[in-house]
Amino acid sequence: MTLELPVPADDHVGLLLDHLDAVLLSDRLLDAGSGRGGTSFTAHRRLGCRVDGVSICLRHRLLQ
Helix, strand or coil, rough: CCCCCHHHHHHHHHHHHHCCCCCCCCCEEEEEECCHCCCCHHHHHHCCEEEEEEEHHHHHHCCC
C-alpha cells in the first residue's frame, strides 16, 4: 500500500517531527486522533520507530 499525502500536509507533519527529541528505533510513538494515519506513516518513514495510531472515528477505523 502506498500512501501519499498532499505536500502541505506532509510539510506540516515534517515540522512537528523536527521538534521531537532524539527518537530511537526501539521507541514507540502514539498518534492520538490519527484519522487515516497520514502522520503515523510519515513518522514511521522518517524516524523508523513503531507508531501506534488511535482514532474514534468508525469510518477511519474501517479503512484498516
